[in-house]
Amino acid sequence: MAWFRKDKKPLQAQDKRDLPADVFEKCQGCGEILYRERIAQNLNVCPTCGHHLRISADAYLSILIDGGTFVEHDANLRAADPLGFIDLKPYPDRLSAAEAKGKTEALRSGTGRLDGIEVVIGVMDFAFIGGSMGSVVGEKIARAAHVSLERRIPLIIVSASGGARMQEGIYSLMQMAKTSTVLARLHEAGVPFVSVLTHPTTGGVTASFSMLGDVNLAEPEALIGFAGPRVIEETIKQELPKGFQRAEFLLDHGMVDRVVDRRELKQTIALLLRHQFAGWTD
Amino acid sequence: MHLEFERDIMEIQAQIDKLLDLASRKGIDVSNEVVVLQGKLRELKSQTYDNLSPIEQVQVARHPKRPYTLDYVERAFTDWIELHGDRSFRDDGAMVGGWARLRGRTVMIVGQQKGRNMKENLSRNFGMPHPEGYRKALRLMQQAEKFGRPVITFIDTIGAYPGIGAEERGIGQAIAFNLREMSRLRVPIVSAVLGEGMSGGALGIGVTDRILMLEHSIYSVISPEGCAAILWRSAEHREKAATALRLTAKDLFEQGVCDEIVPEPEGGAHTDWDLAAANVGDALDRVLGELSALSVDKLLEGRWAKYEAIGAWREA
Ligand SMILES: [Zn+2]
Numbered sequence: 001m002a003w004f005r006k007d008k009k010p011l012q013a014q015d016k017r018d019l020p021a022d023v024f025e026k027c028q029g030c031g032e033i034l035y036r037e038r039i040a041q042n043l044n045v046c047p048t049c050g051h052h053l054r055i056s057a058d059a060y061l062s063i064l065i066d067g068g069t070f071v072e073h074d075a076n077l078r079a080a081d082p083l084g085f086i087d088l089k090p091y092p093d094r095l096s097a098a099e100a101k102g103k104t105e106a107l108r109s110g111t112g113r114l115d116g117i118e119v120v121i122g123v124m125d126f127a128f129i130g131g132s133m134g135s136v137v138g139e140k141i142a143r144a145a146h147v148s149l150e151r152r153i154p155l156i157i158v159s160a161s162g163g164a165r166m167q168e169g170i171y172s173l174m175q176m177a178k179t180s181t182v183l184a185r186l187h188e189a190g191v192p193f194v195s196v197l198t199h200p201t202t203g204g205v206t207a208s209f210s211m212l213g214d215v216n217l218a219e220p221e222a223l224i225g226f227a228g229p230r231v232i233e234e235t236i237k238q239e240l241p242k243g244f245q246r247a248e249f250l251l252d253h254g255m256v257d258r259v260v261d262r263r264e265l266k267q268t269i270a271l272l273l274r275h276q277f278a279g280w281t282d
Numbered sequence: 283m284h285l286e287f288e289r290d291i292m293e294i295q296a297q298i299d300k301l302l303d304l305a306s307r308k309g310i311d312v313s314n315e316v317v318v319l320q321g322k323l324r325e326l327k328s329q330t331y332d333n334l335s336p337i338e339q340v341q342v343a344r345h346p347k348r349p350y351t352l353d354y355v356e357r358a359f360t361d362w363i364e365l366h367g368d369r370s371f372r373d374d375g376a377m378v379g380g381w382a383r384l385r386g387r388t389v390m391i392v393g394q395q396k397g398r399n400m401k402e403n404l405s406r407n408f409g410m411p412h413p414e415g416y417r418k419a420l421r422l423m424q425q426a427e428k429f430g431r432p433v434i435t436f437i438d439t440i441g442a443y444p445g446i447g448a449e450e451r452g453i454g455q456a457i458a459f460n461l462r463e464m465s466r467l468r469v470p471i472v473s474a475v476l477g478e479g480m481s482g483g484a485l486g487i488g489v490t491d492r493i494l495m496l497e498h499s500i501y502s503v504i505s506p507e508g509c510a511a512i513l514w515r516s517a518e519h520r521e522k523a524a525t526a527l528r529l530t531a532k533d534l535f536e537q538g539v540c541d542e543i544v545p546e547p548e549g550g551a552h553t554d555w556d557l558a559a560a561n562v563g564d565a566l567d568r569v570l571g572e573l574s575a576l577s578v579d580k581l582l583e584g585r586w587a588k589y590e591a592i593g594a595w596r597e598a
Binding site: 082208228235 | 443501
């Protein structure tokens with residue numbers, strides 16, 4: 001499945017010398033040098049051009065969930081190594097390296113209030129092994145959906161993923177089936193599921209839960225697709241059209257409902273949820 | 283056409299053929315020699331095929347003479363009538379479907395279909411479906427549901443097609459929607475992996491009550507080549523990837539994902555299509571018999587429980 005390398009950051013020597021990276025950041029959209037502080041205050045959206053910088057799961061939680069209401073669930077789940085998988089490095093080494101950066105898995109989940117509405121939320125984190133979906137991501141989503149189902153409160157999942165966690169072999173592929181199966185039950189029970197697709201959402205995540213929202217929302221310019229652009233290019237031996245697999249392309253082709261600016265994401269979801277279920281109109 | 287490790291087998295087979303030809307042309311009795319050679323052949327086949335390395339299993343699963351979906355349909359089923367199209371865009375030749383009878387039981391069949399030569403692959407696209415293939419498959423599965431008939435899916439693909447049109451028409455959405463809808467289909471549904479089941483393109487018709495795998499078939503989250511290219515940074519490491527991924531039928535059975543391994547003729551399904559098809563027919567007939575005895579509620583509960591249980595994690 002598709003995986004992504006880090007975006008190339010064309011940091012010039014001059015930038016490095018003159019601009020301490022912890023104070024300034026160059027926008028990948030317009031090239032302007034901006035105060036980090038100022039971007040952060042703007043939810044990591046460039047104030048000049050509107051480019052959306054990639055942010056962590058924690059950042060999305062603080063953007064979407066009312067202060068002090070988030071209760072994390074299943075934070076104790078950790079990846080196992082069922083295959084004893086070793087490529088250039090053993091899988092457990094990759095896991096500990098990712099954990100050393102202060103994350104425990106590629107998804108955080110829990111309950112909280114979104115503009116006063118009780119919700120279950122899961123947010124993926126691209127920084128943890130490319131946001132890849134293994135057994136823990138699948139299990140957390142399954143458990144989150146069950147909380148939604150039992151309490152009849154909406155489920156929101158914010159995706160950012162390079163696809164399946166290959167190191168878990170067939171188990172990782174089957175998480176696509178597992179997550180889609182629980183969403184079928186949520187669907188039958190009439191409980192809303194809002195999917196938010198951020199940069200990038202590809203591979204097995206695109207081909208399972210993230211495309212199954214009653215409403216699919218995408219952040220501007222987010223790369224969203226099943227096959228990675230490089231794989232497609234290698235297959236068809238031609239250059240891909242400009243804007244291919246970007247959020248706006250998916251909107252044009254009818255795959256997402258709306259492209260939503262991060263600064264309007266919370267209010268958009270709140271409005272949708274109030275429309276979808278009479279119980280939340282107050 | 284044969285694989286590297288099949289060379290000795292092919293040589294003995296050629297000797298037998300030569301002797302038989304001689305016998306028929308000159309009227310010489312060669313039965314003693316033939317019996318000896320056939321014994322040797324059987325022994326060599328079982329020795330070879332019982333000890334295939336993972337990458338050799340991959341080669342057998344992709345053997346150019348291996349029977350494909352329609353070869354099984356032709357041999358194990360009767361009254362086949364193929365149905366076409368997704369009612370939205372076009373008919374995808376990489377995914378076939380239609381009604382058939384399996385020993386007195388009407389079933390809906392859907393499956394990926396590879397072409398056997400370049401001409402066939404113009405329409406079959408090497409068994410790599412586009413979104414419309416998955417939508418056609420679901421349309422037919424839902425037709426089966428409407429009439430209370432069970433569904434059989436045959437998995438044999440290197441993956442969904444990675445192309446511009448496929449992405450434009452939502453290959454991710456098409457697969458995702460199939461996964462969700464198959465999980466709640468109110469009739470028995472069984473899949474059999476015939477050759478290779480690679481990635482989401484395979485799973486897109488693979489959410490079923492029972493997962494059968496042919497003895498030498500493989501099922502994996504990614505092809506060994508794709509995995510090697512990403513994790514080893516070169517497709518040349520496919521052999522290591524094939525081993526690490528644990529993708530053989532035996533591996534999948536041990537991991538609790540495959541429910542049953544369907545035995546192949548000695549020397550692989552490509553050596554005896556009729557026998558391979560008979561084995562597949564036997565297994566499907568028996569499994570459908572078991573599933574048909576269940577109420578719809580029990581069936582769905584079992585299917586949900588099966589998928590919700592898949593995974594391996596620990597608690598910190
Ligand atoms: Zn900018």
